[in-house]
Amino acid sequence: MRPPVLYTFRRCPYAIRARLALLLCDIEYDAIEVDLKNKPAAMLLLSPKGTVPVLQLQDGTIIDESYDIVQWALANNYPDKFLLMTEERKFIAEPIYTKLNKEFIFHLNRFKYPDRYADVDMDLHTNEIISFLNILSSELQQYDFLCGSAPSYIDILVFPFIRQLRIADADILTKNANHGLLAWFSWWSDSSCFQEVIRKV
Ligand SMILES: N[C@@H](CCC(=O)N[C@@H](CS)C(=O)NCC(=O)O)C(=O)O
CATH class of the missing domain: 3.40.30.10 (Glutaredoxin)
Known part of the structure; x- marks a missing residue:
């Protein structure tokens, strides 16, 4: 089949x-x-x-x-190495997803392509982006991944957009991310799974 x-x-x-x-x-x-x-x-x-x-x-x-x-x-x-998603962990993951989907992506798009939108306010978009980075930094202060000590679906959902931000403006990430967020970003960027899916064929 x-x-x-x-x-x-x-x-x-x-x-x-x-x-x-x-x-x-x-x-x-x-x-x-x-x-x-x-x-x-x-x-x-x-x-x-x-x-x-x-x-x-x-x-x-x-x-x-x-x-x-x-x-x-x-x-x-x-996957064996993934976190078991308890209700408690979903309680952390889902608000991050909602914020990403309903707010961060909106601001990221306008931050990246100000010419494509009529309603651009760079200060607002920059502040909102930094505020999302602060949320991620605070989650990653304690653990290596967004919901705990192993990956979960929320890492998969968030990572490609932080990569987009990094491509648009590396400084905003490096200046506003804590060590945990930068380490998490490097881990996913360097991972064999990401390298495989981004490979040009
Ligand atoms: N909510 C959708 C959004 C997908 C989306 O917007 N993909 C973009 C490409 S990054 C797209 O296909 N845009 C349509 C277009 O460019 O015509 C999802 O999560 O799958």
């Missing part, structure tokens, strides 16, 4: 989440690299909203949100 098919884009942080989760969960898939300016008709038929990643499962189920792909992968084959 053909493995699941992932419509992806190499540099897309959402798609990186999906590829990281599938790799860490040892789930084989066929990747279709999408040209975002010329999306494949087959993908648009499966998911008309036209964003990557889109995962088509063997039974035809479509998962077209990166968060859901990460959760599906973990539900299928939870």
